[in-house]
Amino acid sequence: MIAGFDLRQAGRMAGAAALPVAMLVLVALMVIPVSPTILDISFIGNIMISLAILMVALSASKPLDFSSFPTVLLLATLFRLALNVASTRVVLVHGHEGTAAAGHVIEAFGRVLIGGDYVVGLFVFVVLMIINLVVITKGAGRVSEVSARFTLDALPGKQMAIDADLNAGLLTPDEAKARRQEVATEADFYGSMDGASKFVKGDAVAGLLILFVNIVGGLILGMSSHGLSFSEAGATYVTLAIGDALVAQIPALLLSIAAAAIVTRVASPHDLSGQIGSQFASPHVWMAVGGILFILGLVPAMPQMLILPASALAFAIGWQMRRTAAEAEAAPPPAAPAPDPHHIEWADVSDIGPCQLEIGYALVALVDDRKGAPLMGRITGIRRQLSRELGFVVPAVKVTDDLSLPGNAYRISIAGVIVGEDEVFPHEMLALDSGDLVTKVTGRPCKDPTFGLDALWIPKASQNDAIAAGYTVVDPATVVATHLNNSIIASAAELFGIDDAQALIDHLKAHYPQLAQNLCPQGYALPRVAALCKALLVERVPLRDFRKIAEAMVALAGQQLGDVELVEAVRQRIGALIVQTIVPSRMPLPVVTFSPDVEMLLNQSVRANPGAEWPFEHGMAMKIIEQIGQAVEPLLLSTRSFALVASPLCRSALSRLVRATFPDVAVISYLEIPANKATEIVATIGAEVPRLTGDSAAAMEEHQHED
Structure with missing residues (x-):
């Protein structure tokens, strides 16, 4: 494991150092004389790099698949210009020794590709310059400029569309973040391509100027320093200059084509060849081409021996495409594997x-x-x-x-x-x-x-x-x-569970680590945290500000409280959060209260049956629900927000009683209302209720004597 780690670490370090080393090599090529052999190797490497860049550009499904292209284009252009400087030095210093003095690559381009006639080579170079500079580079530059402008103009609209999809629930936050990053990267890419196209254009102009320098400088040096005649100097130096220019111009032409292919690329699931092939795979197109060529071949002056075979080829391609499409439609869909009748999965249970x-x-x-x-x-x-x-x-x-x-x-x-x-x-x-x-x-x-x-x-x-x-x-x-x-x-x-409680604690740990550490497991076990959250959700208290809830639980950790007592104590500490779910902060809180007699009766019922889930005698409970209904139904029909306020002692039991009939009525205690919150009493429940019987009545009388 250690050896593997060291190898991976060494690989990453070597990769990080490769680019600075390459830049130092470029500078060295410009200022240090190099041998013709190194020049030959560098020229072949330049052509190889240009071909690799072109292949990557053609195989990209969308422009952002080659987002590093502007930087790669800059480095390739600098490499080629460094080779131009190095080859110019060799041509001018050793050109009098013959056409092989600058290396075999320049000699081959100067003799083989232009047939040994430097005048023809000069014209070939000019034609390549016209194609590269006037057609490809100029068109790619214009497309880059327009694409950058349109992309930047559309950037606010795209970001608003992402926000709209996020608000509508069509995207998750992570997906929205990735989409925003993609939009920003696209804008940066097209902006960089707009500048990179200027590199290509400047490179083409620099090639023309370097050719002029090599020819003029070679003629002057050949005649003045080496005693060559004008024709001898022209035959040697012009041939070397043309060969050097062609060696640099062909990779430049490949990079120009790659840049044009990238900026004119439309996003597609296929690469460029697959996209073009899929769009030309229409039998009707090839049938029409074959028919037009056939009619053209019937014209007497046309070369029928060439046009008619081309027409037959177009008809054959169209017929083959039609046949392939018909076979694909007629083929039955693959049959799904038959399920094993003896195999039972959890989904079946x-x-x-x-x-x-x-x-x-x-x-x-x-x-x-x-x-x-x-x-x-x-x-x-x-x-x-x-x-x-x-x-x-x-x-x-x-x-x-x-x-x-x-x-x-x-x-x-x-x-x-x-x-x-x-x-x-x-x-x-x-x-x-x-x-x-x-x-x-x-x-x-x-x-x-x-x-x-x-x-x-x-x-x-x-x-x-x-x-x-x-x-x-x-x-x-x-x-x-x-x-x-x-x-x-x-x-x-019912939807909240222990896993959700753990997710809340994990989120709390990321932002408030000390609070999370004191909450769980040091302060409370995870099931108890989940139970408290469920108890709050039962009474429609949201968990949005879980930090306040956690702080309340941590503050109460030293007290020995039961589950119900803990919920009530936490509610009192987060009362402001509870009240703001009922009414806005600037409005007074409408409350429905109990008369002192009724409230005392409720408290005595709870004291008489401590810990009971339903401490109220049945007849009294029905009477209380009836009177609560008479008080709150007009408020519910008018859709007015309010709260039913009771003493902290009976709030929990009263909430269970009211929730069974009026689930939308919030029951809070006096201690949950913030001291600075204004209240407005909209109704008071104070009618007579049935007297208690049995043990409950005796317990109440005992408490009355104690009072």
């Missing part, structure tokens, strides 16, 4: 997720991707929004079709328990009675699945009429999504 939505066959269109899947997008948005509100990651909702359900029915299950079921009609709209109708519309009467309001199922064509009549009209996907949203909120505690 239990297929119930933490949160499940079962739909009838008529509602499959609501989750069909081919039809937009309107319900799936809303479910993702609900999960994201509820995760922010509740303070933990709501698990994924598993949507399945159930043939045992009626076609238009759906069923919501939380932790295996059915918490809601109803039916919707995918081709109709639900019109809710707002209570302020101008006229009434015709439809199928029903109750809203979420709030139990009077409603009608109406045809989509009657939607505008219903809105004009004062109805609130919603589509079926929204009906199901709203029902699911309320069901998850009501059963949030």
Whole structure:
């Protein structure tokens, strides 16, 4: 292991040192005389590097696959210019010795490629310069400039689209971060390519100037220093200069082609050859080409022996493509392997997720991707929004079709328990009675699945009429999504488990390590932390600010408190968080209170049955619920936020009693209201309640005598 680590470490160090060493070699080529042999090796390496860059550019699926291209282009250009400097020195110093004095590569390009005639070589070089400078480099530079401008202009819109997808729940935070990084990299890439195209253009101009320097300098040195005639100096130095220029110009042409291929590339799952091949793989195109060539070959003046075979070849390609396509369509799909009847998996035993939505066959269109899947997008948005509100990651909702359900029915299950079921009609709209109708519309009467309001199922064509009549009209996907949203909120505690508690502690540890260390395991066991969080969620207290909850638990760690006492003590320390979930911070808190007699009776019931989950006598409990209903129902109908306030002693038991009938009513204690929070008493419960009997009455009388 140590040896392997040392080898890997040495490899990384060698790779990090390779680039600085290469830059030193470039500088050395410019200032230190080198032998013709080293020049030959360097020229061949330059051609090899240019070919490798061209192959990578052609095989990239999208421009960002070769995001290092601008830097690679700069380094390759510097390498080629360094070779130009080194070869110029050799040509001018040793050119009088003959065409082999600058190395075999320059001699081969100077003699073989231009046929030994330096005038022809000069014209060939000029043609290559025109192709590279005027056509390829200029076009690639223009494309780079326009691409950089359009990419930078589109950058704010792309970032806003990513934020919109993130808010809609279509992207996770990590996916959004990766998308933003990709957009920023794309903008940087095209900006760099705009500058890199100037390197290519400058390199082409530099090649022309270096050729001029080599020719003029060679003629002057040959005639003045070495006693050569003008024709002898021209035959030697011009041939070497042309060979040197061609040796540099061919790699420059390859890099220009690579740059043009990169900037004109359109993102595709295929490389360039695969993309071009897939777009030319149409039999109709080749049949049309064959027909046009055949008609052209019938013209008497045309070379029929060349055009007619080309026409036949085009027809053969089109016929082969048509045949291949027909065989692919006729081929049966591969058969799935038959399941082993003796093999049983866990999915066969239990297929119930933490949160499940079962739909009838008529509602499959609501989750069909081919039809937009309107319900799936809303479910993702609900999960994201509820995760922010509740303070933990709501698990994924598993949507399945159930043939045992009626076609238009759906069923919501939380932790295996059915918490809601109803039916919707995918081709109709639900019109809710707002209570302020101008006229009434015709439809199928029903109750809203979420709030139990009077409603009608109406045809989509009657939607505008219903809105004009004062109805609130919603589509079926929204009906199901709203029902699911309320069901998850009501059963949030059932979705929270020990793993979620551990995730909260891990997140706390990343930002507040000392607090997390004192919370668990030194202060509390993980199951007890999870139990406290579940108890808070049962009463719809979110876990968004888990730091405050953890601080309260750490502060209470030294006291020997039971589970119920711990929950009540934590609630009192986070009272400001609880109150702000009921009413905004700038508004007074509307409260419903108990008269002193009723509150004393409630406290005495709890003292008489310490630790009991239901300490209230049945008759008294029913009377209290009846009077609470008379006080809070007008507030609930007016959708007004309020809290039922009781003493800390009886708050927990009273909350369990009220929650069974009025789950949306928050029950808090006096100690949970911040000292600087204004309150407004909107109702007082003070009617007579039945007297207690039995042991409870005796215990109450005893407490009264003690008081």
